[in-house]
Amino acid sequence: MNKNIKKYLIDCEETIFKALEQIDKNEKKCLIVLDGNEVCGTVTDGDIRRTLIKGSAMKSKINDAMNKNFLAIYESDSEEVKNFKATQSKEKSPENILPIIDSNKNIVGIHSHDNIETNSEKLEALILAGGEGKRLNPLTLKTPKPLIAVAGEPIIFRIIKQIVRSGIKNINISVHYQYEKIIEEVGDGSQFSANIKYIIEEEPLGTVGSVKKLDNLNDKSILLINADILTNMSFNLFIEEFNKSSVDMLMGIKEYNLSIPYGVVEINNNNVNKFTEKPEIPYFISAGINILSNKIIDQIPYEKIDIPELLKIANKNFKVQSYLISEYWSDIGNLSDLNTAIDMFKEN
Numbered sequence: 343m344n345k346n347i348k349k350y351l352i353d354c355e356e357t358i359f360k361a362l363e364q365i366d367k368n369e370k371k372c373l374i375v376l377d378g379n380e381v382c383g384t385v386t387d388g389d390i391r392r393t394l395i396k397g398s399a400m401k402s403k404i405n406d407a408m409n410k411n412f413l414a415i416y417e418s419d420s421e422e423v424k425n426f427k428a429t430q431s432k433e434k435s436p437e438n439i440l441p442i443i444d445s446n447k448n449i450v451g452i453h454s455h456d457n458i459e460t461n462s463e464k465l466e467a468l469i470l471a472g473g474e475g476k477r478l479n480p481l482t483l484k485t486p487k488p489l490i491a492v493a494g495e496p497i498i499f500r501i502i503k504q505i506v507r508s509g510i511k512n513i514n515i516s517v518h519y520q521y522e523k524i525i526e527e528v529g530d531g532s533q534f535s536a537n538i539k540y541i542i543e544e545e546p547l548g549t550v551g552s553v554k555k556l557d558n559l560n561d562k563s564i565l566l567i568n569a570d571i572l573t574n575m576s577f578n579l580f581i582e583e584f585n586k587s588s589v590d591m592l593m594g595i596k597e598y599n600l601s602i603p604y605g606v607v608e609i610n611n612n613n614v615n616k617f618t619e620k621p622e623i624p625y626f627i628s629a630g631i632n633i634l635s636n637k638i639i640d641q642i643p644y645e646k647i648d649i650p651e652l653l654k655i656a657n658k659n660f661k662v663q664s665y666l667i668s669e670y671w672s673d674i675g676n677l678s679d680l681n682t683a684i685d686m687f688k689e690n
Contacts, residue, residue, distance in 0.1 A: 383408030451669035461509035471569035472518030493687035508577035516552035568630035594631035
């Protein structure tokens, strides 16, 4: 599980003393209480203080102090419901966090609404929506991939709403293939309570090149995301990690297990040392979600450039850090990926 989530979690069998120790190192002053992987409550420093006043001991179990009637965001909640819950929680306790849970109440992520106002001042977003999506033919012959619907809503709509929920209001979209349709459907951003501008690429600029087309960035950083990504990760936590770590580039990554459908034999000088039946080999893949500092943006050339080329530049003089996404994530790259995502959202 993502280390950035783990620090906000505590087992229900732990003591109040242990919870206080953990909360003291936790800028949110809040923990999510788990029974195994199931969320059974939340606890704040205020909850513990009130419990101790009533006579509980420091060695008492944390479930004595936790709030069992907690507010949570379900994976299956609509964007409107998610926004309502986040707003409701923020008005009550601006510093706290909300658990994101599946239908079995298992923890899958957290939503943080701390400092979302400052995100708009420090960052803009750039959605890369220029690709042709050839692997999704014939669907993309008449519809650009970002407008393909998953459970009744275009992919890019979901991404925009998630960005706005993180506090970022200024969103740029780079377009190329069938760009008129994207501009017509998305508009100026008013339907999302955002300000949306477009970069029309006459020729494809790669996964980074369009960043240099942005106007009046000043010292702002950029949240850069592909327009075919579906995830329930907290962009707030992602942004907070970028700010806290003082890095120049934060790259979202996802663990991907490559399955080998055969038994694998290890040999040394023709001697068989080991046999592993159909192993899975873990790799870390780029999740198509990055934050770039203004320092790195200054180094991007005015030409077509992709992330691998940018990393070569960045690794020479800048600090680049990874961020493991443990929540749901999918790259809608082909018809199989699309059908899987549709089935999942329908089930939820």
